[in-house]
Amino acid sequence: MKLKKAFQYQLVSGSKLLGWTVLWIIAAIIIVPIITTALVGRVNSLSVNDFLPAGLLEFSLNVFLIFYSAVTYDGFQNMIQNGIGRKTYFYSKTLVIGLLALVGSLVSVGYNLLVSPFSPVEREGAFSLETMYYHFFSNSFMNHFMPFVLLVLLTICIAATFMFIGSILGLFERRTQIALIMGVPIVSLIAFMVLASANEGVSLKLTWIVQALMWIAGETGNATAGALNPFQPLISGIVYSIIMFAGAYFFNLKLKTPR
Amino acid sequence: MxxxxxxxxxxxxxxxxxxxxxxxxxxxxxxxxxxxxxxxxxxxxxxxxxxxxxxxxxxxxxxxxxxxxxxxxxxxxxxxxxxxxxxxxxxxxxxxxxxxxxxxxxxxxxxxxxxxxxxxxxxxxxxxxxxxxxxxxxxxxxxxxxxxxxxxxxxxxxxxxxxxxxxxxxxxxxxxxxxxxxxxxxxxxxxxxxxxxxxxxxxxxxxxxxxxAENLLAQSYSVTGPEKEVQEYTAGLNVIGHDNLGKLRSDYVFGQLDEERVLPDTVTVEGIDLQKLFINLTGQTDKEGQL
Known part of the structure; x- marks a missing residue:
């Protein structure tokens, strides 16, 4: 297995793509609004936060991972042209996603800490997940570390979901892909509306779905905000990503060119 | 290797x-x-x-x-x-x-x-x-x-x-x-x-x-001459195709010729190239010769 070579190649191309994503988002979120503000003559109204918005890197990382994880077929074509099989392609891509999610989260937490003094919104911690699990442990390090682990896991869950979707879409022709991308959300929305109208009068809060989501978030029945149980989202996230990655692996093995 | x-x-x-x-x-x-x-x-x-x-x-x-x-x-x-x-x-x-x-x-x-x-x-x-x-x-x-x-x-x-x-x-x-x-x-x-x-x-x-390619070309022939003589000469051989030009006919044969048969003076036998062999092998109908 040429895992090292495939990993190196994908890491370089993935990092370049991440860099371009950050640059484009900086252009869209920072540069264009600043130029627009300057053009209308309101430069004095700009603050440091306009130049260094909190969550910039976190947002960029997630946009990148959604796109990078979902684009399965082009990578597969390039790999098989170069004598790399589906298994190696899947493993190397998963490793790159994991590594970039970890490093990217570390950098974005560092960035958020750096810009937090300029942020108009007062935060309890360096990133929003800390507000949910800040008091669970008696140990201060764990109270900071566990939310970070959950942040990385959340990022990986997002990536795994889109990798799963991308692997399924990779099996179909471009036209079918577009039909699926457009059709599935519309059908789901209609199904949801039909279900909602059928259950009119029943509060959504009482359904098992909400209860399950609350449990996943760490709700234990008597926990208050900041003291939710982080092990519940940790276990749920791990199980969810394993299922998504396993599904993506299954569909990856079915990729072929031409389709 | x-x-x-x-x-x-x-x-x-x-x-x-x-x-x-x-x-x-x-x-x-x-x-x-x-x-x-x-x-x-x-x-x-x-x-x-x-x-x-x-x-x-x-x-x-x-x-x-x-x-x-x-x-x-x-x-x-x-x-x-x-x-x-x-x-x-x-x-x-x-x-x-x-x-x-x-x-x-x-x-x-x-x-x-x-x-x-x-x-x-x-x-x-x-x-x-x-x-x-x-x-x-x-x-x-x-x-x-x-x-x-x-x-x-x-x-x-x-x-x-x-x-x-x-x-x-x-x-x-x-x-x-x-x-x-x-x-x-x-x-x-x-x-x-x-x-x-x-x-x-x-x-x-x-x-x-x-x-x-050498073996294939060594057993590929065109038999050309007046239609009647050519057909008599190639009868029973593995004819994989033919061309007609006026009263002249070329039969393409894949396989060994019958050395016992006498070749008429008006008929010539020549080797054919790979393209001709390919065209006749892949274009032939099932009735017209077999490999």
Missing amino acids: TEVSLNQITKKFGKQTVLNDISLQLKPDTIYGLLGRNGAGKSTLLNILTNRIPASSGSVLIDGQTNINNDRVLGKIYLMSEANLYPNRAKVFQIFRQTAHFYSGFDFELAHQLASKFGLNENLRFSKLSTGYRSILKDIIALSVDAELILLDEPTLGLDANHRELFYRELVETYAQRPRTFVISTHLIEEIAGMIENVLLIRDGKLLLDDT
Whole structure:
């Protein structure tokens, strides 16, 4: 297995793509609004936060991972042209996603800490997940570390979901892909509306779905905000990503060119 | 030396059987011509060999190992095909570099030389290349890569006559310097006839012939003369086709002639070229002779 070579190649191309994503988002979120503000003559109204918005890197990382994880077929074509099989392609891509999610989260937490003094919104911690699990442990390090682990896991869950979707879409022709991308959300929305109208009068809060989501978030029945149980989202996230990655692996093995 | 064997390969697309029970072994350091009409299954066979698509049944073994998701085995093969699998945004020199990353013995010097000879701008993006130059890029990689088995599926697609000649010349030269197995699938049989050592002929998804070009041509004849005499002479022989020109007739015979028969003075027997043999073998009806 040429895992090292495939990993190196994908890491370089993935990092370049991440860099371009950050640059484009900086252009869209920072540069264009600043130029627009300057053009209308309101430069004095700009603050440091306009130049260094909190969550910039976190947002960029997630946009990148959604796109990078979902684009399965082009990578597969390039790999098989170069004598790399589906298994190696899947493993190397998963490793790159994991590594970039970890490093990217570390950098974005560092960035958020750096810009937090300029942020108009007062935060309890360096990133929003800390507000949910800040008091669970008696140990201060764990109270900071566990939310970070959950942040990385959340990022990986997002990536795994889109990798799963991308692997399924990779099996179909471009036209079918577009039909699926457009059709599935519309059908789901209609199904949801039909279900909602059928259950009119029943509060959504009482359904098992909400209860399950609350449990996943760490709700234990008597926990208050900041003291939710982080092990519940940790276990749920791990199980969810394993299922998504396993599904993506299954569909990856079915990729072929031409389709 | 790499041993390649295909064992009872069958490929079906829905109800259509594209390849039917194909078994063959590729000899090392040999140039093969993979011949067949459009839709015969040539590209499908090459795609199965490189694990781009799975076979419905059967196996491909390279040095005794399966090719399915096996990097060690797939790294010994390079398939130049019409399909464009390289990233559109990559520049030519970047594609050379990435190929060298995966095929460690990639000959950069040769690749640069060939790019220069073909007039391929290495700074152009893949998406900006014409059909002909995309073929040229893939041909250059095929000749420069260190794989043991080079599969060329329509390698001269979109190339003008000058570039086609240059490509064949470079192919023979690199083969002479470093022999390995080439499988060339093309419709331009006349152009490759002089270089192929072994012929694989596919018809209707079945492997019809697997023999040396020399053997095949040694048993291929055209019998020409007045229609009546020709038909009398070829009666009972394996006639695979015929042409008529006025009252003259040429019967194409594949197989041994009957040496006991007396050849009339008005009838001549000559050898035929590979293209003529191919046309008559793949164009014949079931009634008109068999292999």
